[in-house]
Amino acid sequence: MKLLVDMNLSPRWIGVLTDAGFEAAHWSTLGAKNAPDSEIMAYAKATNSVVLTHDLDFGAMLAATHGEKPSVVQIRAEDVSPDAIGMQVIAALRQMASELEEGALLTIDPNRTRLRVLPLQPRG
Numbered sequence: 699m700k701l702l703v704d705m706n707l708s709p710r711w712i713g714v715l716t717d718a719g720f721e722a723a724h725w726s727t728l729g730a731k732n733a734p735d736s737e738i739m740a741y742a743k744a745t746n747s748v749v750l751t752h753d754l755d756f757g758a759m760l761a762a763t764h765g766e767k768p769s770v771v772q773i774r775a776e777d778v779s780p781d782a783i784g785m786q787v788i789a790a791l792r793q794m795a796s797e798l799e800e801g802a803l804l805t806i807d808p809n810r811t812r813l814r815v816l817p818l819q820p821r822g
Contacts, residue, residue, distance in 0.1 A: 704751035714780040742768035774807040
């Protein structure tokens with residue numbers, strides 16, 4: 699699985715993710731630091747990468763566009779450092795790998811992990 703780490707997360711995530719066996723790149727090495735989220739999403743889709751972010755806008759973009767790719771992993775925690783939540787993120791990535799390959803929105807917070815398959819459907 700290829701992961702694209704958003705600007706709002708530390709580049710330290712790259713070492714943690716690659717040590718766990720994932721291919722990972724930080725956006726700061728690929729594009730403009732002030733690039734709009736839509737550019738990051740387009741790059742992730744073109745490279746079949748999963749976006750790892752702390753930004754809720756990516757999930758909102760998937761909902762608004764009914765997008766099927768790229769998958770997005772949102773970390774919802776006060777401390778988003780790899781030291782604080784890295785093990786939980788890696789466990790969730792491994793557990794949900796097939797769903798993320800197909801297209802999913804994965805939300806990870808310190809108390810729970812929630813997966814929604816893409817495209818997102820309105821809750822009824």
